[in-house]
Amino acid sequence: MKKYISFLFAALLLGTSCTDTRTDYMMGDTAYFPKSDLQKETLYVMNANDHVYDIWIHKAGYYQNKFAGKVELDYNYLVQYNTENGTDYEMLDQKYYSFDRNFVIEAGTDEVAVPLSLKIEQLLQDKGYGVYYIPLSVSSLTPEEEVYVDKSHFILVLDIRKPVLVIDGTEGEQRGNVFLDLSKATTERQIDITAKLDINTTEELVVTYGYDKDADNLLTEEEKSHLLTAGFTYAPSVKIPVGEKYAENYLTLKPAEMRDGKWILPVRVGTTNDKVGSDGNENWLKLTVIKGSLDSKVILEGEYVQGGDIILASDDIPSDKEIADVSAIGDLSYSVQDKYGDNPDWLQVNRANGKIRITVTGKNTSTWQERVATIKLVDEETWLEKEIVVRQGMEGCGIILNKSLWSVVGYSDHVSGKESALGRLFDNFWPTSKAEVGSGSTLSYIEIGSKGSEDDPVQIVFDLGENPHAYNSVGLVPRLQWVGNSPKYMKIEVSDAVLTRSEDIADWTLVGSAKRDAFTKSELDAHDAGNWNDWYTTKQFIKWHNLGENMNHRYIRLSFWDSWYSTHCFDEIFVSEK
Numbered sequence: 001m002k003k004y005i006s007f008l009f010a011a012l013l014l015g016t017s018c019t020d021t022r023t024d025y026m027m028g029d030t031a032y033f034p035k036s037d038l039q040k041e042t043l044y045v046m047n048a049n050d051h052v053y054d055i056w057i058h059k060a061g062y063y064q065n066k067f068a069g070k071v072e073l074d075y076n077y078l079v080q081y082n083t084e085n086g087t088d089y090e091m092l093d094q095k096y097y098s099f100d101r102n103f104v105i106e107a108g109t110d111e112v113a114v115p116l117s118l119k120i121e122q123l124l125q126d127k128g129y130g131v132y133y134i135p136l137s138v139s140s141l142t143p144e145e146e147v148y149v150d151k152s153h154f155i156l157v158l159d160i161r162k163p164v165l166v167i168d169g170t171e172g173e174q175r176g177n178v179f180l181d182l183s184k185a186t187t188e189r190q191i192d193i194t195a196k197l198d199i200n201t202t203e204e205l206v207v208t209y210g211y212d213k214d215a216d217n218l219l220t221e222e223e224k225s226h227l228l229t230a231g232f233t234y235a236p237s238v239k240i241p242v243g244e245k246y247a248e249n250y251l252t253l254k255p256a257e258m259r260d261g262k263w264i265l266p267v268r269v270g271t272t273n274d275k276v277g278s279d280g281n282e283n284w285l286k287l288t289v290i291k292g293s294l295d296s297k298v299i300l301e302g303e304y305v306q307g308g309d310i311i312l313a314s315d316d317i318p319s320d321k322e323i324a325d326v327s328a329i330g331d332l333s334y335s336v337q338d339k340y341g342d343n344p345d346w347l348q349v350n351r352a353n354g355k356i357r358i359t360v361t362g363k364n365t366s367t368w369q370e371r372v373a374t375i376k377l378v379d380e381e382t383w384l385e386k387e388i389v390v391r392q393g394m395e396g397c398g399i400i401l402n403k404s405l406w407s408v409v410g411y412s413d414h415v416s417g418k419e420s421a422l423g424r425l426f427d428n429f430w431p432t433s434k435a436e437v438g439s440g441s442t443l444s445y446i447e448i449g450s451k452g453s454e455d456d457p458v459q460i461v462f463d464l465g466e467n468p469h470a471y472n473s474v475g476l477v478p479r480l481q482w483v484g485n486s487p488k489y490m491k492i493e494v495s496d497a498v499l500t501r502s503e504d505i506a507d508w509t510l511v512g513s514a515k516r517d518a519f520t521k522s523e524l525d526a527h528d529a530g531n532w533n534d535w536y537t538t539k540q541f542i543k544w545h546n547l548g549e550n551m552n553h554r555y556i557r558l559s560f561w562d563s564w565y566s567t568h569c570f571d572e573i574f575v576s577e578k
Contacts, residue, residue: 029061031069031105031138032148037081040157044199045129046275048121053156054113057138059105060148067105067142071114074137077153081135089155092132096123102141118158132158165207165269166282168196168246175282181290185255193285195247195269197240197276205240205273207247211266218266218284226383228265228289231258253289260292262383294379294386297328306402306469312392313399314364320350320357324388327354331380339372347373347390356388364392368432368540370400397542398473398578403428405465409555410505412459414450421446422460430477430571432536437481445479448560448568454515457491457559458568461505464575470550473578474558475542476518479569483524484532487560487568490518492545494553508557511547518560519543542574550577 099116134156167175195207231254238247265287304310338344348359371392393400403426431444452458478486493508
């Protein structure tokens with residue numbers, strides 16, 4: 001009996017072990033879109049050919065059998081997406097694209113592409129460039145197999161764009177309004193006008209350069225009458241090879257072949273391909289070229305001339321005074337601009353008998369601001385211009401020497417590192433408020449960190465220019481924001497040595513004391529019970545140092561040492577005939 005029971009159990013066990021359960025929990029094959037929701041495709045169109053976009057469908061599952069399915073438009077999914085996301089996307093009409101609805105993913109493969117053909121020519125003709133939406137869904141045609149529901153929908157977003165050409169470069173240098181003064185040029189100049197497409201081109205692209213003055217509104221009618229017609233070359237067309245985006249081109253300017261005058265050269269970039277656009281803000285160059293000058297036709301004359309400027313003392317009030325001979329210019333116009341306003345009420349200008357004449361209506365009574373106006377002369381035939389600056393000094397300052405002729409030609413080691421800021425000492429600018437003091441590279445003043453000593457002073461050597469106007473005084477303006485960092489002592493020396501290097505000048509002549517009081521404590525305490533802050537406008541002062549008799553020496557060396565606080569600071573330096 002026991003043997004019989006054992007036999008039945010063994011038979012039952014054997015029968016059970018022959019049933020295969022290995023695939024009981026394996027996932028069947030399923031299809032899905034690898035990307036869902038919004039899928040954006042940016043398409044740059046360079047021709048009217050239909051564009052094919054591949055809709056990829058993936059297959060997953062254990063069996064990897066053949067899977068048949070269907071791709072369809074799904075307007076309801078677009079409505080659902082808009083509702084859930086607060087958007088108002090519209091489905092692109094089916095007439096602008098086509099695709100095969102049915103697809104098969106063969107056994108052993110895990111993906112297939114369904115080509116969607118976009119009818120570019122019709123789309124652009126009817127609707128133009130823009131963003132268009134095509135909602136799609138996938139379903140199964142395979143019995144007992146389903147799609148992955150969470151990835152069975154997506155919205156294809158087609159951003160159809162026109163490729164755009166620009167001039168590659170910096171505005172004001174290679175494109176846009178560019179100004180170039182070639183009045184003293186003796187060699188050729190080049191401007192890089194290479195064009196750039198915003199994509200790598202899919203076909204060879206011809207880029208054109210030129211200007212149609214009848215159709216293009218880049219220039220005014222007046223400017224069209226002053227086009228540069230000689231002395232330049234550039235390639236009228238260049239090609240961008242397939243797969244690249246740049247068309248190299250250079251504008252070569254030849255001053256020797258240009259006529260004297262102010263000329264306009266417009267260049268606009270375009271293409272023969274009507275499917276490629278150009279950015280109207282960045283596809284042009286408007287070059288203004290100056291060749292020659294009016295220096296030989298405008299001769300300054302009279303007692304107020306210093307270099308190219310007219311400089312008056314505060315109490316100089318000339319009436320109908322000749323300042324320039326312009327008889328060599330046939331068709332001349334002029335205008336007057338005040339530095340601190342539009343039209344100066346203190347200066348009247350007229351032209352008579354080939355002369356420019358000025359009348360100053362009154363004295364300048366300001367102790368902190370000069371009067372400055374610019375007379376702009378224009379030769380109407382050549383458009384060449386020349387400016388004459390008229391400057392009436394502050395009260396008590398005498399005839400200030402023209403600082404546009406100055407330069408710094410030497411300094412002691414104490415000044416090393418401040419070389420680039422030395423021009424602030426004679427830039428004709430000093431602040432009238434704290435807001436004008438500036439910061440960093442825009443500071444109005446210069447600060448020299450070392451106090452120096454009587455044996456080793458801080459030194460700066462000024463070149464006043466060739467044959468300077470007579471002078472008898474040197475004026476120092478402290479740092480008006482805070483006057484405490486002013487020197488206690490100074491020494492003034494002059495020279496006319498032939499300069500190669502300032503350190504080569506050995507024959508300096510001392511003027512006055514070898515130890516002057518640069519600034520006194522009482523001078524720095526003169527306002528607000530000794531408050532050293534904010535000495536602007538009516539508080540401003542210039543510490544004048546008398547040199548005795550008038551002199552015309554070209555070089556002045558100023559030596560400073562010791563300080564009322566810790567450093568030496570100056571907003572401005574003057575040299576004057578008082």
